[in-house]
Amino acid sequence: MGMKTDEKFIIKGKRLDGRKPDELRKIEMKVGVIPNANGSAQVSFGNTTAIAAVYGPRELFPKHLQNPDTAVLRCRYNMAPFSVDERASPGTSRRSVEISKVTRLALEPALFLRDYPETGVGVYIEVIEADGSTRVTGINAASLALADAGVPMKDLVVAVSGGKINDTLILDLCGREDNYSDADMPVAFMPRKKQITLLQMDGELTPKEIKEIIKNVLKAGQVIYEKQKKILKEKYEEVS
Amino acid sequence: MRSEYILRLLEKNERLDGRKLDEFRKIEIKTNFIKKAEGSARIKIGKTDVIVGIKTEISKPFPDMPNMGVLKTGAEFSPIASPDFESGPPGEDATELARVVDRGIRESESIDLEKLCLKEGEKAWEVFVDIHMINHDGNLIDASALAAIAALLKTQIPKIKDEKIIREDYEKKLPMLHKPITVTVGKVLGKLLIDPTKEEEEVLESKLTVAVMENNNICAMQKSGDSLSIEDIEKMIDLAITKTKELRKLL
Amino acid sequence: MMDKVRDIVIPGEDIGDTKTDRSGYGTFEEDGKIISKFVGILNKGNFLSVVPLSGVYIPRADDKVIGFVTDVEKFGWIVDINSPWQGFLSVAEGVDEFVDIKKTNISRFFDVGDMIYAKIVDTKRGDVQITMRDPIARKLKGGVTIKITPSKVPRLIGKEGSMINIIKEKTGTIIRVGQNGVVWISGENVDKAIKAIKTIEEKSHIIGLTDEITKLLSD
Numbered sequence: 001m002g003m004k005t006d007e008k009f010i011i012k013g014k015r016l017d018g019r020k021p022d023e024l025r026k027i028e029m030k031v032g033v034i035p036n037a038n039g040s041a042q043v044s045f046g047n048t049t050a051i052a053a054v055y056g057p058r059e060l061f062p063k064h065l066q067n068p069d070t071a072v073l074r075c076r077y078n079m080a081p082f083s084v085d086e087r088a089s090p091g092t093s094r095r096s097v098e099i100s101k102v103t104r105l106a107l108e109p110a111l112f113l114r115d116y117p118e119t120g121v122g123v124y125i126e127v128i129e130a131d132g133s134t135r136v137t138g139i140n141a142a143s144l145a146l147a148d149a150g151v152p153m154k155d156l157v158v159a160v161s162g163g164k165i166n167d168t169l170i171l172d173l174c175g176r177e178d179n180y181s182d183a184d185m186p187v188a189f190m191p192r193k194k195q196i197t198l199l200q201m202d203g204e205l206t207p208k209e210i211k212e213i214i215k216n217v218l219k220a221g222q223v224i225y226e227k228q229k230k231i232l233k234e235k236y237e238e239v240s
Numbered sequence: 241m242r243s244e245y246i247l248r249l250l251e252k253n254e255r256l257d258g259r260k261l262d263e264f265r266k267i268e269i270k271t272n273f274i275k276k277a278e279g280s281a282r283i284k285i286g287k288t289d290v291i292v293g294i295k296t297e298i299s300k301p302f303p304d305m306p307n308m309g310v311l312k313t314g315a316e317f318s319p320i321a322s323p324d325f326e327s328g329p330p331g332e333d334a335t336e337l338a339r340v341v342d343r344g345i346r347e348s349e350s351i352d353l354e355k356l357c358l359k360e361g362e363k364a365w366e367v368f369v370d371i372h373m374i375n376h377d378g379n380l381i382d383a384s385a386l387a388a389i390a391a392l393l394k395t396q397i398p399k400i401k402d403e404k405i406i407r408e409d410y411e412k413k414l415p416m417l418h419k420p421i422t423v424t425v426g427k428v429l430g431k432l433l434i435d436p437t438k439e440e441e442e443v444l445e446s447k448l449t450v451a452v453m454e455n456n457n458i459c460a461m462q463k464s465g466d467s468l469s470i471e472d473i474e475k476m477i478d479l480a481i482t483k484t485k486e487l488r489k490l491l
Numbered sequence: 492m493m494d495k496v497r498d499i500v501i502p503g504e505d506i507g508d509t510k511t512d513r514s515g516y517g518t519f520e521e522d523g524k525i526i527s528k529f530v531g532i533l534n535k536g537n538f539l540s541v542v543p544l545s546g547v548y549i550p551r552a553d554d555k556v557i558g559f560v561t562d563v564e565k566f567g568w569i570v571d572i573n574s575p576w577q578g579f580l581s582v583a584e585g586v587d588e589f590v591d592i593k594k595t596n597i598s599r600f601f602d603v604g605d606m607i608y609a610k611i612v613d614t615k616r617g618d619v620q621i622t623m624r625d626p627i628a629r630k631l632k633g634g635v636t637i638k639i640t641p642s643k644v645p646r647l648i649g650k651e652g653s654m655i656n657i658i659k660e661k662t663g664t665i666i667r668v669g670q671n672g673v674v675w676i677s678g679e680n681v682d683k684a685i686k687a688i689k690t691i692e693e694k695s696h697i698i699g700l701t702d703e704i705t706k707l708l709s710d
Binding site for chain 3: 038039056057058059071110112115116118119147148149150151152153154155156190191192229232233236237
């Protein structure tokens with residue numbers, strides 16, 4: 001976010017890729033893509049693709065990290081070196097460490113971790129294609145993977161990014177929009193009670209704009225939720 | 241118990257999934273599906289699932305090869321792929337796999353590195369082959385090598401304008417001279433096994449990975465496990481050459 | 492052609508009202524509503540419950556499980572019971588005779604790699620006590636083990652053993668099913684039995700499965 005430009009990103013009410021300001025990119029979702037994992041999912045928003053795997057609840061090592069009252073949730077967000085324009089060195093970066101943390105906090109409130117004391121639940125997210133809004137794509141994939149793994153949940157977690165560009169409020173920022181936006185705001189929430197579990201913002205927005213974006217996010221989130229619900233049930237609807 | 245059962249079946253030349261000892265599982269190949277990468281491939285061999293992404297960057301050529309492009313191969317045993325994989329820098333298996341796949345590509349001179357030189361001694365294209373495991377069900381080397389070649393064959397070089405790379409605007413295909421194919425042959429109970437699953441790998445006594453060129457010459461080999469006799473090695477090389485012909489047809 | 496399936500619900504899905512229903516396994520109550528915790532099959536009995544279609548094994552007292560000895564300690568054995576929590580078999584619960592642990596190397600009774608069919612006694616947090624003091628308990632030798640989703644074990648066993656008995660009869664095998672999702676098979680047509688068991692695992696949510704399995708085994 002923040003690169004300066006005179007470029008127009010919204011022309012006659014349409015964005016560079018032809019979308020309306022509050023329109024989401026094409027969403028694709030699959031569950032059970034990693035046989036070794038307890039649960040897994042692959043989610044794409046346009047050209048941003050994340051694969052999430054859940055291992056656990058399982059024995060937690062090292063033992064001193066075990067908690068007698070609850071399962072310990074660990075989250076790792078990682079970008080594949082080939083997922084971005086300029087190849088990214090493998091390994092963690094400060095950015096991936098921060099995103100791992102906020103992702104964990106986005107998912108934790110939805111889980112009944114206390115049902116599994118002394119254990120650990122590992123959530124691993126790999127971004128294989130990055131065209132903006134990777135952390136929310138990862139969270140959508142992780143939510144599906146957790147449900148697929150049979151980890152008890154209060155609700156699914158749904159996530160989408162909001163922002164502002166050329167004085168227009170938009171949703172689901174692609175890479176270019178992300179780079180040049182006036183503001184970028186990823187949001188995750190539990191749809192049933194509209195509890196927000198991830199909220200970050202950088203840029204400049206009035207409080208009114210923030211409220212407006214949140215409203216738009218909650219509305220778009222319903223579309224994502226319905227897709228998640230469909231894909232989880234679909235696995236059991238047709239058996240060849 | 242499970243290993244014992246697998247061995248009992250192998251004694252009768254049988255496998256858990258009903259395959260012949262020298263049979264590959266079902267192979268699925270998808271290429272150029274990652275827009276950000278200059279080339280990409282996703283290979284599934286049975287349940288083993290590997291993605292290879294190719295990135296091209298501009299860098300300085302090696303001082304002892306000033307007129308050639310640079311090839312770098314890396315592998316990540318991502319924790320999503322197996323409960324046995326931990327996050328962190330590549331361990332010995334990931335490092336070995338990357339180096340073995342690299343040798344297959346490098347020693348066969350399959351990429352025309354000379355054509356990747358931009359300014360002798362100063363600038364050249366650097367080709368990054370990054371292997372990313374998605375699900376580990378055995379035979380990661382063969383799957384990775386096949387995905388690497390499949391990706392390289394579809395890789396395109398971006399245009400350069402004012403010393404900057406213009407992504408997603410391509411000038412030409414990556415110049416490829418050869419199509420080396422890698423097959424690993426396992427040995428157990430005096431028998432040779434192709435394409436082991438993760439469980440089958442655990443009972444193998446030794447393995448020989450062989451990279452074969454179109455002219456049936458070998459450009460790289462790697463042995464692991466117990467010792468092998470010369471007869472073993474000759475038989476394994478013969479079998480590898482036969483199987484690489486099968487795989488080459490898929491590309 | 493699609494088989495008839497039972498009602499599938501997802502986590503967070505509203506399935507009932509505390510005024511008219513009672514919440515059972517796999518559900519929780521919030522604001523007067525009964526909500527599912529899992530992706531699973533909805534059961535509308537005396538209690539509204541959800542049987543998860545995936546998930547790990549949570550040990551319960553009196554469950555019969557198949558485990559693997561992974562460690563020999565001073566006072567007993569550590570047993571892998573296919574669960575996030577380890578099982579522990581004490582010398583007292585494992586051996587009938589008197590054992591002087593100071594003088595005896597207890598690995599002569601159970602050693603690393605041994606497979607046992609045992610019963611869960613107690614599940615205090617983090618410590619799952621198992622016992623061999625039960626008529627069914629024994630060391631299992633030979634055979635093959637496969638794992639299925641623990642919540643599907645009741646489906647595999649069937650009403651009063653109806654499903655598992657069909658498999659045993661038609662394949663001429665001995666099968667021991669652990670509540671922890673580990674299944675041990677020994678005998679003639681192990682492959683056929685494994686195929687049937689895998690089919691049940693895949694289609695546990697389908698109505699009319701018994702007929703399908705009977706047909707599969709008759710071919």
